[in-house]
Amino acid sequence: MERRRVVVTGIGLVSPLGVGTERTWSALLAGKSGIGPNTRFDTSEYSSKIVGEIPDLDVTERLDAKIVRRTDPFMQYALIAAEEAVRDSELPFDAIGRERIGVIIGSGIGGLLTIEKNMKILLETGPRRITPFLIPGLAINMAAGQVSIRYGVTGPNSAPATACTTGLHAIGDAFRLIQHGYADAMFAGGSEAPITQLSIAGFCSMRALSTRNDAPEKASRPWDRDRDGFVIGEGAGVLILEELQAARTRGAAIYAEISGYGMSGDAYHVSAPHPEGIGAIKVMRRALADAGIDREHVDYINAHGTSTPLGDLSEVAAIKSVFGDGAYRIAVSSTKSATGHLLGAAGGLESGILALVLRDQVIPATLNLDNPSEDCDLDFVPHTPREAKVDIALTNSFGFGGTNGAIIMSRFTG
Numbered sequence: 108m109e110r111r112r113v114v115v116t117g118i119g120l121v122s123p124l125g126v127g128t129e130r131t132w133s134a135l136l137a138g139k140s141g142i143g144p145n146t147r148f149d150t151s152e153y154s155s156k157i158v159g160e161i162p163d164l165d166v167t168e169r170l171d172a173k174i175v176r177r178t179d180p181f182m183q184y185a186l187i188a189a190e191e192a193v194r195d196s197e198l199p200f201d202a203i204g205r206e207r208i209g210v211i212i213g214s215g216i217g218g219l220l221t222i223e224k225n226m227k228i229l230l231e232t233g234p235r236r237i238t239p240f241l242i243p244g245l246a247i248n249m250a251a252g253q254v255s256i257r258y259g260v261t262g263p264n265s266a267p268a269t270a271c272t273t274g275l276h277a278i279g280d281a282f283r284l285i286q287h288g289y290a291d292a293m294f295a296g297g298s299e300a301p302i303t304q305l306s307i308a309g310f311c312s313m314r315a316l317s318t319r320n321d322a323p324e325k326a327s328r329p330w331d332r333d334r335d336g337f338v339i340g341e342g343a344g345v346l347i348l349e350e351l352q353a354a355r356t357r358g359a360a361i362y363a364e365i366s367g368y369g370m371s372g373d374a375y376h377v378s379a380p381h382p383e384g385i386g387a388i389k390v391m392r393r394a395l396a397d398a399g400i401d402r403e404h405v406d407y408i409n410a411h412g413t414s415t416p417l418g419d420l421s422e423v424a425a426i427k428s429v430f431g432d433g434a435y436r437i438a439v440s441s442t443k444s445a446t447g448h449l450l451g452a453a454g455g456l457e458s459g460i461l462a463l464v465l466r467d468q469v470i471p472a473t474l475n476l477d478n479p480s481e482d483c484d485l486d487f488v489p490h491t492p493r494e495a496k497v498d499i500a501l502t503n504s505f506g507f508g509g510t511n512g513a514i515i516m517s518r519f520t521g
């Protein structure tokens with residue numbers, strides 16, 4: 108069976124740079140940082156005191172009060188991002204058929220804040236005080252569930268939980284479903300609300316987080332020799348994907364076409380990447396093969412680029428292995444330098460950014476890259492965005508347990 112073509116017609120972003128796609132995008136191109144002090148709880152005993160919080164968001168202004176009471180923030184962020192994406196795409200639910208529209212929105216951690224709050228209640232007042240909404244308030248699939256209920260769509264519905272690759276896997280899986288005719292349109296992406304006491308304590312214990320507490324906006328510095336770990340961010344990225352011909356017929360504005368998708372596993376370590384980037388090499392090659400695109404045609408890579416000492420080196424090694432000498436002509440940047448790392452939502456946010464790069468033909472910068480680390484010698488677009496001709500772009504996501512994903516998008520010219 109001939110595979111159907113799939114395009115991006117809507118983008119909804121909720122990020123440390125702001126609520127809304129254009130707000131996030133304009134802040135990114137202005138070189139703004141979304142990283143600041145953690146205001147959610149007392150961090151005096153935590154080694155890392157900085158995070159990427161969503162600014163100026165009052166969920167009670169965007170969502171029904173009953174929904175807010177019964178859901179975890181990661182579900183709320185997904186609902187708001189989905190609303191932004193629907194408004195952007197002007198998706199005609201009834202014309203497409205709600206049974207032909209599905210939802211794949213995942214999360215790496217899920218409702219951790221809900222767990223924390225109810226555990227405190229359990230210990231202080233006993234089991235009878237636990238809310239009946241505890242279980243549906245923490246389950247990872249409930250972001251997708253809430254979105255499907257909100258819009259009455261009954262197509263394929265699932266929720267990957269593949270650590271920091273979650274959002275990208277969700278988009279890739281939705282792409283496949285449309286390609287093979289199981290759906291005509293999909294909500295796809297990831298959502299995460301990881302700024303909780305337990306989450307931050309756990310990552311601090313791993314020594315994974317930056318402790319550059321005196322200069323939060325400088326803390327996320329991919330490929331810089333002074334990088335000391337990543338910065339946790341919160342938010343969601345949800346895309347609307349549609350079958351090309353249907354999108355054309357209804358006159359939808361098209362951001363980009365999804366051309367290829369790859370998955371792989373490191374089979375190496377629970378948290379560290381393979382030092383030679385074996386899994387990353389495989390996943391980029393598989394995405395290229397799936398797209399039927401030669402490696403020399405890739406113009407831009409939105410890298411995983413978390414600002415960890417090992418992860419940054421591994422990804423650079425993988426890019427050099429996949430693209431050979433051509434790696435040095437490809438623009439590579441990490442937007443996590445501005446947003447921090449949204450964990451399971453990162454792939455949704457960064458896939459949205461990739462589509463915006465293809466629409467506007469401008470590459471966002473890597474902030475804080477003052478002194479590139481040894482062997483980090485690619486074109487990382489430091490400090491300042493760059494106008495450029497970008498026809499083919501790739502984004503990577505890698506997660507704990509060695510789970511990897513890559514998506515290739517192409518500029519849509521009609």
